[in-house]
Amino acid sequence: MKKITDTLSIQVFDSRLMKQYFGERPFAVFDIETTGLSPVYCKVILSGILLIDGTTAQVIQYFADQPDDEKILLEATLQTLSQVDYIITYNGRHFDIPFVEKRAKKHGLVFHPTYNLDLYQVVSSHSPLRQVLPSLKQKSLEQFCGLSDGRDDEISGGESVALYERYMAVHTFDLERRILLHNHDDVIQLYRLLPIIAKTDFHRAMYKQGFLAGDYWIQKTVLHGHDLHVTGLQLTSPIDFISFPTDAKPYTLIMNRASRSFELQIPGQSEVGALYLDALAILGEETIREIEKYPSVVNGYLITQDHGLINYMEINCFLKAFFETICLPKR
Incomplete structure (x- = not known):
C-alpha cells in the first residue's frame, strides 16, 4: 500500500449554520474508489481523506498498489477517521460508508459509527436544486457553483475502475497519477461545495439526518x-x-x-x-x-x-x- 500526502493552502469555509450544529469539532472530508459497486465482490482500492488545520488542508490518500492491500488500506483509513468527530461525504450514506463497513467486516475490522454529513442527501432532499439541475452528480453541482476550474482530473468513477485494472497490469506512473488525481480532486472540491448548504433547508436536513x-x-x-x-x-x-x-x-x-x-x-x-x-x-x-x-x-x-x-x-x-x-x- 502507498500513502500519499499533499499539503496545500485552502480558503476556509466559515459558516454560522455549520457552527450552530458542529461548533469547532474536528472533521474529515472522505471519499473512496472501488473496483465496482458491490461490496460483496469488489474491493476498496483508494481512500481520500481531507483534514483542515487552520488555513492548511492535508489530503491523505491510501492506495492499494498491490492485489492484497485492501486490509491494510482499510486499517489505515479507519485509524485516520477515528481522529475526527464527523465526516463529510457525497452520497456516503448510501455508498462509501456501507461499502467500507462491509469490506472492513470481511477482514475482521470494526468501523465504529461516525456521524456522516452527506451533502448529497442535504441537497437532494432539502433544496430545490433537483428541479433546477439535470443531474446532482458532484461534478454537476461544482459546475452550478462555478467551481469547475478547481478540478484538474477529467475522468469519472467508472473510468477510474478501468484505469485501475490497467494499472495493476503495468504499474505505470501516469495511470497511478490519474487515479489518485480523481480522488484527490473529489475531496477538495467537496469541501469547496459546502457553501451550497445556504441554498438548502439545512435545519430540516439536520432534523432528518440527525x-x-x-x-x-x-x-x-x-x-x-x-x-x-x-x-x-x-x-x-x-x-x-x-x-x-x-x-x-x-x-x-x-x-x-x-x-x-x-x-x-x-x-x-x-x-x-x-x-x-x-x-x-x-x-x-x-x-x-x-x-x-x-x-x-x-x-x-x-x-x-x-x-x-x-x-x-x-x-x-x-x-x-x-x-x-x-x-x-x-x-
Whole structure:
C-alpha cells in the first residue's frame, strides 16, 4: 500500500449554520474508489481523506498498489477517521460508508459509527436544486457553483475502475497519477461545495439526518402525536440508565450500555392547531436562555408544530441544549 500526502493552502469555509450544529469539532472530508459497486465482490482500492488545520488542508490518500492491500488500506483509513468527530461525504450514506463497513467486516475490522454529513442527501432532499439541475452528480453541482476550474482530473468513477485494472497490469506512473488525481480532486472540491448548504433547508436536513449534541449522536427525531420522540447513540462512556417522568424531569430517558443506544420521549400538549412542550421545565432557567431568542420559544414553551409546520430549527436547538447540559450518573 502507498500513502500519499499533499499539503496545500485552502480558503476556509466559515459558516454560522455549520457552527450552530458542529461548533469547532474536528472533521474529515472522505471519499473512496472501488473496483465496482458491490461490496460483496469488489474491493476498496483508494481512500481520500481531507483534514483542515487552520488555513492548511492535508489530503491523505491510501492506495492499494498491490492485489492484497485492501486490509491494510482499510486499517489505515479507519485509524485516520477515528481522529475526527464527523465526516463529510457525497452520497456516503448510501455508498462509501456501507461499502467500507462491509469490506472492513470481511477482514475482521470494526468501523465504529461516525456521524456522516452527506451533502448529497442535504441537497437532494432539502433544496430545490433537483428541479433546477439535470443531474446532482458532484461534478454537476461544482459546475452550478462555478467551481469547475478547481478540478484538474477529467475522468469519472467508472473510468477510474478501468484505469485501475490497467494499472495493476503495468504499474505505470501516469495511470497511478490519474487515479489518485480523481480522488484527490473529489475531496477538495467537496469541501469547496459546502457553501451550497445556504441554498438548502439545512435545519430540516439536520432534523432528518440527525446531528451531534455533546457526547450524543441524535439519529432520529419524530413528532409522534403530541410527543417528541428521539433516538440515537451514546458516543463516550455508555451507561445503563432509566429516568421516568417526574415534576423536576418531565420526560422519559432510557440508555443502554451494551447497544450504546438512548431513547428520549418528551410529552407535549396541543392548543389551537399548535403542538408545544414545556422547555423551561426540562432545560431549567439558565439553559433555556440559549434558545429563547428563537421565535418558536414563547414564555418557556417550545412550539414544535404550528398548523402542520414543524419548527425544525427550534427543535434541533432545544435537543442540542438538552444533551449538552444533561447530567447523568457515571458508569
